[in-house]
Amino acid sequence: MSTELDLSRRSASAAPATPVNLAGLGIERLRTRLAEIGIEPRKVKMRANQVSRWIYHYGVTNFDEMTDIAKDMRAKLAADHVLERPQIVEHKVSVDGTQKWLTRYGPNVEGESVYIPDVGKSGALCVSSQVGCTLNCTFCHTGTQKLVRNLTAQEIVSQVLIARDALGEWPTSNEDRKLTNIVFMGMGEPLYNLDNVVEAIDTLNDPEGLSIGRRRITVSTAGVAPKIPELGARTNAMLAISLHAVRDDLRNEIVPINKKYDLKTLFEAIRAYPEIGNSRRVTFEYVMLKGVNDSMAEARDLVRLLKGVPAKINLIPFNPWPGSPYKCSDWETIETFAEVLNRAGYASPIRTPRGRDIFAACGQLRSESVKERASDKLKARLAQSESAAE
Numbered sequence: 233m234s235t236e237l238d239l240s241r242r243s244a245s246a247a248p249a250t251p252v253n254l255a256g257l258g259i260e261r262l263r264t265r266l267a268e269i270g271i272e273p274r275k276v277k278m279r280a281n282q283v284s285r286w287i288y289h290y291g292v293t294n295f296d297e298m299t300d301i302a303k304d305m306r307a308k309l310a311a312d313h314v315l316e317r318p319q320i321v322e323h324k325v326s327v328d329g330t331q332k333w334l335t336r337y338g339p340n341v342e343g344e345s346v347y348i349p350d351v352g353k354s355g356a357l358c359v360s361s362q363v364g365c366t367l368n369c370t371f372c373h374t375g376t377q378k379l380v381r382n383l384t385a386q387e388i389v390s391q392v393l394i395a396r397d398a399l400g401e402w403p404t405s406n407e408d409r410k411l412t413n414i415v416f417m418g419m420g421e422p423l424y425n426l427d428n429v430v431e432a433i434d435t436l437n438d439p440e441g442l443s444i445g446r447r448r449i450t451v452s453t454a455g456v457a458p459k460i461p462e463l464g465a466r467t468n469a470m471l472a473i474s475l476h477a478v479r480d481d482l483r484n485e486i487v488p489i490n491k492k493y494d495l496k497t498l499f500e501a502i503r504a505y506p507e508i509g510n511s512r513r514v515t516f517e518y519v520m521l522k523g524v525n526d527s528m529a530e531a532r533d534l535v536r537l538l539k540g541v542p543a544k545i546n547l548i549p550f551n552p553w554p555g556s557p558y559k560c561s562d563w564e565t566i567e568t569f570a571e572v573l574n575r576a577g578y579a580s581p582i583r584t585p586r587g588r589d590i591f592a593a594c595g596q597l598r599s600e601s602v603k604e605r606a607s608d609k610l611k612a613r614l615a616q617s618e619s620a621a622e
């Protein structure tokens with residue numbers, strides 16, 4: 233008689249010392265895991281789909297809730313696995329409905345994500361792809377925090393699970409979702425963590441996963457030009473560019489990666505992005521810095537720069553943070569700047585600052601995590617062994 237669990241096939245790696253967390257894993261990893269614990273090969277695909285649906289459509293955190301899976305298999309899953317979210321260190325809700333989570337991914341590795349209501353059809357989650365950042369955009373608070381590490385695909389997806397938990401979005405229905413859009417505009421440069429971002433997007437988009445359309449997923453880059461075509465080819469996600477200046481000399485200062493990939497190189501990569509012009513627009517983020525990048529001449533130069541690129545320009549009133557060197561442009565200046573763009577045929581909404589009271593607004597994210605240096609680890613080990621010897 234054939235049983236579904238063929239334990240003779242169990243590999244040595246199937247008995248982990250610590251349980252494996254399945255929440256946040258994509259379908260391929262779930263299949264691999266089920267095969268490793270001895271699920272019959274011909275049933276692996278079907279069982280992985282079932283488990284995936286329970287995780288991503290119902291948000292379950294307990295294997296007993298997976299009622300269409302046989303009891304012995306549920307027990308087997310529960311023995312070696314968990315369905316956990318990373319620890320939430322802090323959850324703040326703004327007066328305007330914006331929500332921010334500070335999440336711990338490991339010792340000294342904490343990152344932020346922000347839910348913004350009223351974006352897209354109903355609301356967007358701004359996810360982080362790294363803790364800290366290697367780029368030092370001068371208007372951005374995250375830029376003052378050194379890179380701690382890349383987040384894994386599982387850690388990126390877990391930010392969406394945490395938001396869905398808080399929004400009460402289980403079971404997921406395709407209608408009336410509060411969280412409809414994902415934007416990779418939190419901490420970090422997504423194109424410097426492309427493999428994990430691609431894997432996370434696959435899970436977000438998978439019908440057995442979180443089932444969020446690729447046109448509702450936007451990846452924003454400060455301008456890592458050589459990786460832009462690869463992003464398009466591997467994800468087909470919407471592209472956003474953190475632009476902020478229209479001349480190389482100024483952009484070198486505000487977005488220093490411009491020294492490596494100047495505006496000409498960046499726009500060549502943007503024009504080559506798949507399906508641009510085919511009902512797809514590129515979103516350009518432009519932070520309004522008083523007396524720095526907000527003149528009418530710059531608005532006109534921006535129109536010239538965008539020629540031939542179907543574009544939407546989000547004008548972002550600068551959100552101050554402690555020690556920030558800039559002031560926000562006057563409201564009148566922002567409106568006149570927007571008018572120049574509008575007259576040239578570009579949608580250029582002025583982004584209402586959201587979540588300023590909880591430091592969740594654009595450019596304000598930062599955590600206290602610092603990368604532990606090898607010398608610090610050594611010191612900690614020495615201190616430990618000294619105190620053990622006493």
Ligand code: SF4
Nearest residue numbers: 365369372375420454
């Ligand atoms: S804007 Fe983005 S790329 Fe630039 S420092 Fe901030 S997080 Fe990094």
